Every structure is written in structure tokens, then in C-alpha cells.
Amino acid sequence: MFCQNMAPRRAVNARNGDQLPPPPLPRTAEELNALLEERISAAIAQYEANRTQDSGGPSNARRNGHGDSSGGNVAQGCTFKQFLDCKPMNYDGAGGAVAFVRWTEKTEATFRMSKCTADQQVIFATGLFVDEALTWWNL
Template sequence: MVPKRKTRSTPETTTTTTSVTNAQLQAMIDQGVTASLAARNATRNGDDSHTSRTGVRRTERVARECTYQDFMKCQPLYFKGTEGFVELVQWFKRMETVFCISNCSVDNQIKFSTCTLLVGTDVTGYNQRFQELALLYVRMFPEESDKVERYVSGLPDMIQGSVVASKPKTMQEATEMASELMDNH
């Protein structure tokens, strides 16, 4: 039996019956699903059509760049360097979560995450731990210059300026200069 649909143009007088076959009903459903999927894919693929089926233009939110304050609001873990492997892995996972939540760019990820590395005045221990971490997380330092910059940024304040002034090009130059300066203090 074919489903029937009744509509009334005026409540008291006229009744119109419209028959819809199962094939027509299925075609209408398919058309709606296709339109919905196309709209979803357009927004995922960055299509510039932001008009809904009703003709009303939707507003698109523009993602703003992550600031250091945004990053810190996500409560990243601090890493002292004395913890073991499990804590290091937890730190990495937490950093990845914070990067995702705060919409942090790759350039800022490196800069901001190094601020969570806590360093004392034991430069020898810092050198060793930094090298271990750099080997475990190679993606953090794509170039030698990045590695040197991040190493120097984690040095104690009392020698950091002097190491920066020496403009080390390699990790070896940076670690030698830092060790020499710490021995003189």
C-alpha cells in the first residue's frame, strides 16, 4: 500500500491527498543525505561556500594564533630532567595535548615547550639530559641551529647571556662554552 499524505489549505473546506511512493521517498532521503555530506565536506576541505540550504550565510570562525598565555592556560607539565622514562613519555603526551588544545603552531610548540624544562645550575647534568631528550624526541630539533638555540634558552640566567654572545654554531661549541663559564663562576 502506498503511503498517503494529507494537507489542508483551509481547515474547514479543502483536503488534498498526495501520494508518495517508496522510491520517491527514498530519493528524497538520498538527496538530503547527499546535500548534508556535501556541505560537511565543503567545510572540511576549506570550501568558501558558507551558505546554508536556507540561503542564510553562515559565519566562519577564524582560528587565532596561540599565545604563550593560551599555552600556559592549558597547564602543561614541567619537566625537571631528573625524572625517568615514564615521566618523559607523559610529558611528551601532555605537550601534544596542550599543543592541540591551544592550537599552537609548530614554531611556537618548540619555543613554548622548552619553557617547561626546569634547569638548575648543574650544567653537566643539564648537558647530558638535554642530549638524551634530543635523541628521544628528534622531531623537536629539525636543524642543528634549532637544537643550539633551545639548549641555550634552557641554561641558567647567570651564563645564558655569555653563551648567546659567543654565537655557538654547534652543540659542541655551546656545551663547551656553558661548561667553561660554569667552572669560572
């Protein structure tokens, strides 16, 4: 017989049987802001820890300008020559917004192909400016 006052049965996950239930959801704006601040701080701390670990730690001296002492490339990123080997298009500032958006999309695709890091992307993209775009950038 089916009882309508009875709560539905929940399947017990064998892997999660030992875990505590999640904390209750925040009820006020202050509780929500505190929870967001806590979670964001934890995420940033985890990101920084991973970034430091991936780069060899803060004591990893940049002896040769590449981040390692062997004289070779870093495991991640690329050189400007490797980036130019992908034949990126120069941007001259002509053509308006449509030309700029197309150039941006093609340049982003080139960054993905060459596996450039984010800090390299800014430097390398500015190396593609010519004529009016270069004049604007140098202001």
C-alpha cells in the first residue's frame, strides 16, 4: 500500500555513505556573501598552489630566460619564433570593428595551435601590430 505522507526513499550511494551531508543553503544575503567569499578565497588559494607547483615553485630561478637551467623551452608555452611559424596575420588598424574581430579570432586560433601561455599572448599579439595599430598601441 502506498502512503502519501511518507517521504520518498533515497538510494544510498555506497561510495558516499561515510560523507557528511552538504551544509544548508544560505538564507540571507549576508550568509550568501560570506559563503561566496569563503569559496572564492579557497579556489584562489588552490589555484595559486597549483600554479606554484606547476612552475617549479617560487624558488625556481629563471637562469636562462626560459624558466629552466637547461637552455631549452619550458614545458608549457612557446617562443616568438614558434608563434611566427604558425603564420599569424598582422593587424594594421584598418577595416573597422569587423576586421579587428576577425583578426582577433584568427590570432586566438594561432595561440591555441602554438600553445602560448596567457602572458606570452599579450606580448606576441602586440608584435603583430603594424601601421596605425602600432601607432595607437605606442601612445
